[in-house]
Amino acid sequence: MSSTATPSRTAAPVSARRAQTRERLMAAATTVFAERGVNGASVEEVCETAGFTRGAFYSNFADKDELVLALIQADVAAQYAAAASALEEAECALGTSTVATVVASTLERFDAFGATTREGVLAQRELLLHAARVPALHGPYRDFLATSSAQLRTLLADALERVGLEFTLPVDLAVEMLLATHARVQNQALFDEGVDTTAMQAVVLAITRPRPDGRAGAGMGGGPATRSA
Template identity: 30%
Template structure:
């Protein structure tokens, strides 16, 4: 077996650190997880962490990037090329599993509160939120091109769905009995409504 190049080795170390940090952040939370604990659990020195990430904030951003990319990929696989009804039915099943997932929801909330007092970190989170909205908007545009416009322009639909999903996720952490159908019923109503974009 050929030896890994330095770049390949560093990439592998980074992937392992992100995977380990993801597991720990989701289980224990952002503040309770130290870089020492991540390094030890992943089988590396703390120096290996610092050679890949400037600090815990940067590591957490990498974890959130990993989570968001996975979710967007899953959702795209469920909705691309499907009729709106098929897509919303598949999305409802995904949302039932994921909206209100305690580890993910609380990590997002805890890190957002942490980032609130740091303008640079807040800007990093805002850029990531914009990217997620952009991915949802692209899916909404695909639907609109194939099936006709919804009750909101794609960008507004993306913002509305993301905001509703975040709020519903927090509510479901507190009360798991709150039905996720609120999200999908809203989506169905918006997809069925005529386009009301201002002229």
């Protein structure tokens, strides 16, 4: 009995350390890729930034392409958590903020929209360009985009229902308009320290209207949404 219990107790810390090592390597890669690009960055630079050896890298990733894929997949996972957090904040904020502010804030918290720091935008662009250059990554990146779009449609539908609004045009077209608007916000982040989100709020107001029943969804107090800025 004791001989089988001991390995199970010692295995967990090793797994936790490996997960932490992987996370640090991925965080370091984000920084290095933003500075030098995926092709310009070496495995050694990623390891040095993370404070690990090449052995630690290759025990977690076969090569840089696998690291890039892991970063893309991590974005998808982070979006689920960001979406849930954003909706919780929307519920709390509706009583003291306008609908435009609440919905725009919800979108900004969603990780597909959330990369608005210079480093974050540069790293995101580098992952896109590298995936475009490497045929083996085309399929996984398409899957990432499809998953992101599906999550975003679900998030928007839920968020708008909670604040008593609906789109005035098909949801797919609305999502494309919001993505295009945010792409401009991201481009601004590459050159300016501050990010102006008023354009996103204006687009939200322009393509939404109060629901016919005039009520917010469950959990939002049941009152009509206020659209004023």
